[in-house]
Amino acid sequence: MTLFEAILLTVITASTPLLIAAIGELVVERSGVLNLGVEGMMIMGAAVGIAAAITTGSSAFGVLAAVLAGMAMAALFALLTLGLATNQVAVGLALAIFGLGLSGVVGAPFVGVQREGIGAIAIPYLSDIPFIGPVLFAQDPFVYAAFALVAGVSWFLFRTRAGLVLRACGENHASAHALGHHVLRVRFLAVLFGGACAGLAGAYLSLVYTPFWTSGMTAGRGWIALAIVVFASWLPWRAAVGAYLFGGVTILQLHAQSAGVPLPTQLLAAMPYLITILVLVLVMRLRGGGAGPAALGQPFVPDR
Amino acid sequence: MRRLVLERRAETPWALTLASPLLAVGLTLVSAVLVFLAMGRDPLEALFVYFIMPVSDAWGLQEVAVKATPLVLIAVGLALCYRSNNWNIGAEGQFLMGAMAGGWLAVATHGTGAGAWLLPAMLVMGALGGALFALIPALLKTRFGANEILTSLMLVYVAELLLDWLVRGPWRDPQGFNMPQTVVFAPEATIPLLMEGGRLNLGTPIMLLVVVLAALLVARTLKGFEITLVGEAPRAARFAGFDAKRLTWTVFAIAGGLAGLAGVLEAAGTVRMLQPGLSPGYGFTAIIVAFLGRLNPVGCLVAGVFLAITFIGGENAQIMMQMPLDVTRVFQGLLLFYVLGCDTLLLYRVRWVRRAEA
Numbered sequence: 001m002t003l004f005e006a007i008l009l010t011v012i013t014a015s016t017p018l019l020i021a022a023i024g025e026l027v028v029e030r031s032g033v034l035n036l037g038v039e040g041m042m043i044m045g046a047a048v049g050i051a052a053a054i055t056t057g058s059s060a061f062g063v064l065a066a067v068l069a070g071m072a073m074a075a076l077f078a079l080l081t082l083g084l085a086t087n088q089v090a091v092g093l094a095l096a097i098f099g100l101g102l103s104g105v106v107g108a109p110f111v112g113v114q115r116e117g118i119g120a121i122a123i124p125y126l127s128d129i130p131f132i133g134p135v136l137f138a139q140d141p142f143v144y145a146a147f148a149l150v151a152g153v154s155w156f157l158f159r160t161r162a163g164l165v166l167r168a169c170g171e172n173h174a175s176a177h178a179l180g181h182h183v184l185r186v187r188f189l190a191v192l193f194g195g196a197c198a199g200l201a202g203a204y205l206s207l208v209y210t211p212f213w214t215s216g217m218t219a220g221r222g223w224i225a226l227a228i229v230v231f232a233s234w235l236p237w238r239a240a241v242g243a244y245l246f247g248g249v250t251i252l253q254l255h256a257q258s259a260g261v262p263l264p265t266q267l268l269a270a271m272p273y274l275i276t277i278l279v280l281v282l283v284m285r286l287r288g289g290g291a292g293p294a295a296l297g298q299p300f301v302p303d304r
Numbered sequence: 305m306r307r308l309v310l311e312r313r314a315e316t317p318w319a320l321t322l323a324s325p326l327l328a329v330g331l332t333l334v335s336a337v338l339v340f341l342a343m344g345r346d347p348l349e350a351l352f353v354y355f356i357m358p359v360s361d362a363w364g365l366q367e368v369a370v371k372a373t374p375l376v377l378i379a380v381g382l383a384l385c386y387r388s389n390n391w392n393i394g395a396e397g398q399f400l401m402g403a404m405a406g407g408w409l410a411v412a413t414h415g416t417g418a419g420a421w422l423l424p425a426m427l428v429m430g431a432l433g434g435a436l437f438a439l440i441p442a443l444l445k446t447r448f449g450a451n452e453i454l455t456s457l458m459l460v461y462v463a464e465l466l467l468d469w470l471v472r473g474p475w476r477d478p479q480g481f482n483m484p485q486t487v488v489f490a491p492e493a494t495i496p497l498l499m500e501g502g503r504l505n506l507g508t509p510i511m512l513l514v515v516v517l518a519a520l521l522v523a524r525t526l527k528g529f530e531i532t533l534v535g536e537a538p539r540a541a542r543f544a545g546f547d548a549k550r551l552t553w554t555v556f557a558i559a560g561g562l563a564g565l566a567g568v569l570e571a572a573g574t575v576r577m578l579q580p581g582l583s584p585g586y587g588f589t590a591i592i593v594a595f596l597g598r599l600n601p602v603g604c605l606v607a608g609v610f611l612a613i614t615f616i617g618g619e620n621a622q623i624m625m626q627m628p629l630d631v632t633r634v635f636q637g638l639l640l641f642y643v644l645g646c647d648t649l650l651l652y653r654v655r656w657v658r659r660a661e662a
Binding site for chain 1: 310312343386391393444448449450451453454455457458459461462465466468469473588591592595628629630631632633634635636637638640641644645647648651652
């Protein structure tokens with residue numbers, strides 16, 4: 001394996017949690033709901049995932065528990081924003097604060113416990129292809145899940161009737177309601193899907209990427225996932241591009257740090273955040289305004 | 305079949321605007337009991353440590369005021385932002401930027417015996433530093449349409465890393481045994497104490513003054529009306545000739561300035577140096593304070609005192625009951641959920657109705 005292949009491999013692993021969380025949030029936002037609490041759901045997934053994996057000794061159970069934890073957090077969000085029609089921005093912030101706190105309590109007994117991460121699974125034949133094989137097809141199961149999510153969500157949103165209904169709810173909930181679609185039910189399912197994805201992304205962090213628990217280990221990745229959705233113009237394929245771009249920046253700054261680039265490490269560490277801001281500005285500049293779902297962030301209260 | 309529906313209220317009863325935050329606090333206390341039971345602790349003892357002990361003696365009350373000062377200062381600014389639909393969530397970064405801007409003067413003049421001009425200059429620098437830092441997301445929002453929630457939050461990480469670099473690099477105390485911190489500020493660069501031997505400093509009266517000024521701004525001035533109108537009825541505000549973009553700049557500058565002032569007061573008053581752990585998350589907790597205070601300056605004062613109590617209660621519980629410090633953040637998150645949920649009571653009437661026959 002060449003050095004270039006090795007770098008690409010690490011870029012893909014660093015991007016995977018961003019991509020999984022961004023795809024989930026993309027579906028949520030397409031249905032017209034803005035859930036800013038990705039960071040909170042993600043870190044709960046990380047904490048519950050490793051807690052369950054250590055307690056039961058099974059990584060698979062850990063992943064399942066992480067997904068369920070993300071969904072539970074999302075259900076809490078849905079209860080307030082859909083059931084009680086509260087301000088989505090504020091509840092999303094509350095979810096982020098709550099998740100960071102609760103994950104600290106859940107994870108406290110597991111601080112310092114090391115366990116073996118989930119290993120890579122090479123796909124037979126495909127992984128033998130020169131260059132592409134080792135980079136794309138000798139990865140851990142989460143990487144494959146991320147590929148599948150991008151393709152699956154893309155197909156669902158633009159090739160199925162249910163996907164059309166979901167997008168209709170996001171564009172104009174009054175019209176969708178008038179056509180007899182259950183706007184709140186659609187949005188609830190979308191929010192749950194977003195929670196499951198964020199939980200899965202969290203599990204990736206604590207079970208594969210750095211297989212131990214540290215408080216606040218998501219380090220803003222949930223927020224970067226939100227930025228990726230904007231960057232992607234709410235299109236799954238572009239979200240993949242965005243996620244790999246951000247993953248690339250993260251890895252490059254790590255390599256620059258270890259190569260002894262004469263810049264303060266703090267400046268290099270700030271790069272992913274600065275690039276996020278830059279990308280948000282450039283995207284808005286090039287696209288010239290919002291292309292998001294028209295009903296994004298607006299609460300819907302059905303009249304009888 | 306019967307089901308719950310929400311019906312928009314024509315007008316909000318006055319009593320409900322007061323009852324809903326109280327209900328939220330009550331629900332948080334009930335949840336706290338359940339959390340303590342789940343953790344296998346005696347809920348009565350824990351409630352006492354969290355909510356009663358901090359206010360049961362003079363020393364505790366002083367600590368509450370010291371902690372409430374930055375919370376209220378930041379929250380008052382955030383309340384103005386949120387009222388006008390400007391989602392500044394980067395107050396934590398603006399707080400640190402203010403501390404760094406003011407702290408720079410203290411570090412640069414250290415050992416020169418600077419005169420009485422130093423302290424006022426530090427406060428001005430702090431407010432300016434916070435305001436300029438807050439204008440970055442405001443500029444990106446008005447000029448490019450970039451989402452201010454994401455940009456202001458990303459800048460928090462940038463400010464944290466900048467502070468980390470400064471106190472480990474150029475501003476590190478040469479005699480500090482390699483600790484990541486600046487020199488201890490000289491007496492002329494320290495906020496004066498209100499009384500000998502206490503911890504209360506001049507920051508608390510400054511905070512009270514800001515609350516009064518902000519309350520007057522909101523209730524008595526055209527600017528205050530503009531802020532509320534742009535948030536609640538942007539179309540009407542446009543017809544009235546109010547410039548939403550300029551208002552975005554104004555509220556971000558005020559919020560950043562107040563957060564920066566809180567930062568320099570914390571650095572020069574309570575901590576007396578710059579160090580990476582300068583803020584225990586004041587900028588984020590202040591978001592909760594702003595909402596619990598109903599985006600009203602006087603409300604923020606009451607809410608800030610309450611959240612300051614939970615901060616100190618959390619520290620007490622960590623020492624006395626070995627509870628993780630994060631339990632406090634769980635309560636704070638829950639409190640915000642309840643506050644927002646109770647707000648539905650204000651806007652809507654919740655009613656059971658018979659499902660219409662198909």
